[in-house]
Amino acid sequence: MMLLMFQNLSWAIYDSAVYIAHFLLAITCEIVPKSWVTIDTSRRRPQFMSQDPSICRQIIAGVIQHHQCQNIIPPNASRAIVNQPLKVAFGIDNAFTRSDxxxxxxxxxxxxxxxxxxxxxxxxxxxxxxxxxxxxxxxxxxxxxxxxxxxxxxxxxxxxxxxxxxxxxxxxxxxxxxxxxxxxxxxxxxxxxxxxxxxxxxxxxxxxxxxxxxxxxxxxxxxxxxxxxxxxxxxxxxxxxxxxxxxxxxxxxxxxxxxxxxxxxxxxxxxxxxxxxxxxxxxxxxxxxxxxxxxxxxxxxxSSHGQNxxxxxxxxxxxxxxxxxxxxxxxxxxxxTRRVHRAYQWSENAGSHETLSADIEGCHLRRDIWGDDAKEFNPSRWLNLTHIQKEAFMPFGCVPFECxxxxxxxxxxxxxxxxxxxxxxxxxxxxxxxxxxxxxxxxxxxxxxxxxxxxxxxxxxxxxxxxxxxxxxxx
Structure with a gap:
């Protein structure tokens, strides 16, 4: 429920006029946990980037909804669109740039x-x-x-x-x-x-x-x-x-x-x-x-249950x-890969796609997930990993795009x-x-x-x- 309320609030800001969006953005920054979503307003329209593991996995999968509307861009195309610069710089045609x-x-x-x-x-x-x-x-x-x-x-x-x-x-x-x-x-x-x-x-x-x-x-x-x-x-x-x-x-x-x-x-x-x-x-x-x-x-x-x-x-x-x-x-x-980007479009009338980003580095360094030593090299944490730590660990992406x-x-x-x-x-x-x-x-x-x-x-x-x-x- 909280996620739905948060998404509705975010997209309300997203669809508002510029001057209203700036006003509501200031409010959002106070009431929405910053670990969930940060908003980059340096572009013509806001670009959303999340450090929440659950939201990141949805972004990567291409299933984040906008006002209960699904992304009309298919998952592979959603990845291919944001990787077009790779085609220009490297002349490639692989899974990262193909839509089929x-x-x-x-x-x-x-x-x-x-x-x-x-x-x-x-x-x-x-x-x-x-x-x-x-x-x-x-x-x-x-x-x-x-x-x-x-x-x-x-x-x-x-x-x-x-x-x-x-x-x-x-x-x-x-x-x-x-x-x-x-x-x-x-x-x-x-x-x-x-x-x-x-x-x-x-x-x-x-x-x-x-x-x-x-x-x-x-x-x-x-x-x-x-x-x-x-x-x-x-x-x-x-x-x-x-x-x-x-x-x-x-x-x-x-x-x-x-x-x-x-x-x-x-x-x-x-x-x-x-x-x-x-x-x-x-x-x-x-x-x-x-x-x-x-x-x-x-x-x-x-232990007898196989736990560390x-x-x-x-x-x-x-x-x-x-x-x-x-x-x-x-x-x-x-x-x-520090951040994973996906193209999203919820309506044929939207005109163009927007980019949502999963901040994998942010997920890996959150102190509330990994502890006060999150930015330190400490292999002992892998002896007894929590469920949320397993969810937050995505060095090779996540389904359906796992490397x-x-x-x-x-x-x-x-x-x-x-x-x-x-x-x-x-x-x-x-x-x-x-x-x-x-x-x-x-x-x-x-x-x-x-x-x-x-x-x-x-x-x-x-x-x-x-x-x-x-x-x-x-x-």
């Missing part, structure tokens, strides 16, 4: 089949990823190295940690999704030359008008990068490799990077066992290992967590790639390790602050690994 239900279903089915790795397939990816990162650590560089006036001298070459996450993730995507098992002839620079234009174009198309976006066919760096890897020019939308690369790579590399930083560097001093968990999974990528907390005492702490029993503060100091706990906490704190990577491929691949990096750049020997270096002294200080990592796509672009005595020490 059968075409969307076919695309998702094909993607799910690729992600459905056998046990041997997971071990093959593990060997590939670990060999790649080990090769970088032994050579002490990627093909792309960096030296600045402050970082020259005895340290020699430095490895850009963001570039490393991009290259490793994209190499694994090429192997799994495109069957490129032999990548000896694809150098790191070719991979990075594709990864960087993708990131640049993604940022540029956000919130831009169509005539402000560099069109895919005019994006020479991206065209050349695709040719270097796939050997094809004049790419048509239906055959564009970016149809697969965008959803599998663009969101994954950023969460891999932040998982490495959070587990391997920010929390390594107090919680070295976190790194051990993800490295162990990278070496043995099985379901059992992913869910293994490596602590027999903690594993047996469950809360540990005392003294016990929590000895707790170790599974790779699954750690990856899920990374997905919560550093959600791959096919949700159940297995996505979380485990994040853990595998993060573990492969941490294995290679962790305890390589007893007297030699790696440390983070950066021209901007504020970056390492921020990592130590415990305030959480930045979700900005350009963050940590000037953060490097350099070989030095000690283990994961920061400037």
């Amino acid at each position: 239900d059968s075409e969307v279903s076919s695309f998702v089915t094909a993607a799910r089949a690729k992600m459905n790795l056998s046990a041997d397939g997971w071990f093959a990816v593990s060997r590939f990823a670990r060999a790649t990162t080990r090769n970088w650590s032994v050579k002490q560089c990627l093909l792309v190295t960096h030296s600045t006036s402050q970082l020259q001298g005895a340290m020699g070459s430095h490895i850009n940690i963001a570039s490393m996450a991009q290259i490793l993730t994209l190499r694994v995507v090429l192997r799994v999704m495109f069957d490129k098992t032999d990548q000896d002839k694809i150098c790191d620079m070719s991979i990075l030359t594709l990864a960087q234009p993708i990131n640049r174009a993604w940022i540029a198309q956000k919130g831009a008008q169509e005539n402000q976006i560099l069109r895919f066919e005019d994006d020479v760096p991206m065209q050349e990068a695709l040719f270097d890897i796939f050997g094809t020019r004049n790419i048509m939308p239906g055959n564009n490799p970016l149809n697969i690369i965008l959803p599998s790579f663009e969101t994954m590399w950023r969460i891999v990077l932040r998982t490495v930083l959070e587990i391997g560097f920010v929390g390594s001093a107090e919680h070295p066992e976190w790194e051990s968990s993800v490295v162990a999974f990278a070496m043995e990528p099985t379901k059992r290992q992913f869910e293994l907390d490596q602590n027999p005492r903690l594993s047996s702490r469950s 029993i809360s540990s005392s503060p003294h016990d929590s100091m000895r707790e170790t967590f599974s790779a699954k706990h750690l990856v899920f906490e990374s997905l919560r704190l550093y959600v791959p 096919p990577a949700k159940p297995t491929f996505g979380p485990r691949m994040i853990g595998l790639l993060a573990g492969a990096i941490l294995e290679a750049f962790g305890e390589l020997s007893t007297d030699v390790g790696w440390r983070l270096v950066c021209d901007d002294k504020g970056v390492p200080e921020h990592l130590r602050s415990g305030q959480g990592l930045s979700l900005d796509r350009t963050a940590y672009g000037d953060l490097f690994l350099a070989r030095a005595p000690g283990r994961h020490s920061m400037m």
Whole structure:
């Protein structure tokens, strides 16, 4: 009832004249919980964005009603309309930009089949990823190295940690999704030359008008990068490799990077066992290992009803967590897709659609749902999740638009790639390790602050690994 009253109030404001809308909006801001809906009036007509998990799920599904009227735009079309800028910037034609239900279903089915790795397939990816990162650590560089006036001298070459996450993730995507098992002839620079234009174009198309976006066919760096890897020019939308690369790579590399930083560097001093968990999974990528907390005492702490029993503060100091706990906490704190948008239209006479947004990041960071430490990395919360926390956790969207990577491929691949990096750049020997270096002294200080990592796509672009005595020490 409250939801219906709230929606009626919102849409009454929505349909009012501008001067009345502004007046009622001021009232609404006082009487409606801000966690439910915030209203952005910077556009010609209000755009609604919710942080309420229940409303977010309805927005994503396309079933929010206006004065008991249903959205006349079908669900797949509702998603495709708001993703039109992606078609312009990347020339894609996939499930995110298609309106036809059968075409969307076919695309998702094909993607799910690729992600459905056998046990041997997971071990093959593990060997590939670990060999790649080990090769970088032994050579002490990627093909792309960096030296600045402050970082020259005895340290020699430095490895850009963001570039490393991009290259490793994209190499694994090429192997799994495109069957490129032999990548000896694809150098790191070719991979990075594709990864960087993708990131640049993604940022540029956000919130831009169509005539402000560099069109895919005019994006020479991206065209050349695709040719270097796939050997094809004049790419048509239906055959564009970016149809697969965008959803599998663009969101994954950023969460891999932040998982490495959070587990391997920010929390390594107090919680070295976190790194051990993800490295162990990278070496043995099985379901059992992913869910293994490596602590027999903690594993047996469950009630006769199968529910977790809360540990005392003294016990929590000895707790170790599974790779699954750690990856899920990374997905919560550093959600791959911060907001999900849908097009809504309730009448043929409405003229044009409006955009409603589900604030997934907001759902993941609400203190009334996750506690006062909602913005802190705390894997212990996954030992005893509440119903509302389960509802609020949507890193892979929700029905009917759940990412096919949700159940297995996505979380485990994040853990595998993060573990492969941490294995290679962790305890390589007893007297030699790696440390983070950066021209901007504020970056390492921020990592130590415990305030959480930045979700900005350009963050940590000037953060490097350099070989030095000690283990994961920061400037």
